[in-house]
Amino acid sequence: MTETPAQAFDALLQRHRGIVLKIAGSYARGAEDRADLAQEIAVQLWRAWPGYDPARSFSTWMYRIALNAAISFLRGQAQADRSVPLDDHADTLAGGAAFDPETHERLRLLQRFMATLGPLDRALLLLYLEERSGREIAEVLGIGESNVTTRVGRIKQRLREYAAASFHD
Template sequence: MTTLTSIAAMTTPDARAAFGTLLQQHAGIVFKIAGSYARGAEDRADLAQEIAAQLWHAWPRYDPARSVSTWMYRIALNVAIGHLRQQELRRRHDAVPLDDALHDVADANAADPEQAQHLRLLQGFIARQPPLDRALLLLYLDDRPQREIAEILGISESNVSTKIGRLKQRIRDAF
């Protein structure tokens, strides 16, 4: 349990600087999750800001014995899934469509038009998945070990393995 003393210690300029450095080093996690769970540039920016705020709020309770990226993924995914649930309640949609900005990113990262098309298809497939499956796919495609995926998502390693196998089959069926 975090004490008031440790919370006060975390608000020192050194603690803020350390957190800022950590956030810059791992900004890709925040932007990857925000880009996968929010529509439009403004929504992605808002979600990224909310993730950063929640990371700062959780910073006093971070256990340095654990992986920073695992800790960040877990918080970022929880915030993003909560954001998505709120959006779904408001909009009553089953899927969050990708917008043209994500297609532009796929095009810019692709070596050729065919690869860009494959990336768009994969992004569309990921966007149509339920929140937990979407998170699982993002972590799997980021080459995270199954043990880390299990820890981040709060499910067993065998459940991760089973879900990955099923998602791979759904991808093969879809394409």
């Protein structure tokens, strides 16, 4: 018995649902907005599904569609403060594992820093933290690999400066 396209899509979506949750957690504020964004990402993935080339990496394709949906969602938000409260989804970011207060504070700092980044740099940092290769990040974001390297270096420097300023406050 062969799978229908809908069944194949659903199986891949379930296998890679962590991508959707991480992106929704990074781009949306509050549980309701995260749920709305996750649903919007799933809709956009389904709409794009007929154009998916199985010869290519599904997760790379999924990241590209999901990040575009998240950036569109972010642009549609009228809120000035786009920070995401980490407490509501810390288990998602920490892989569900228990962690100590110092680690928790570092995650909160990282989340606050990510909220200061523009959509492209936020997406780049998210992929970098996922340990995606420079080539895969470039493919997902549609930029050159050398641009990825340069931007990662700049983001790391900004993060160091942000952390230093935060610890002095």
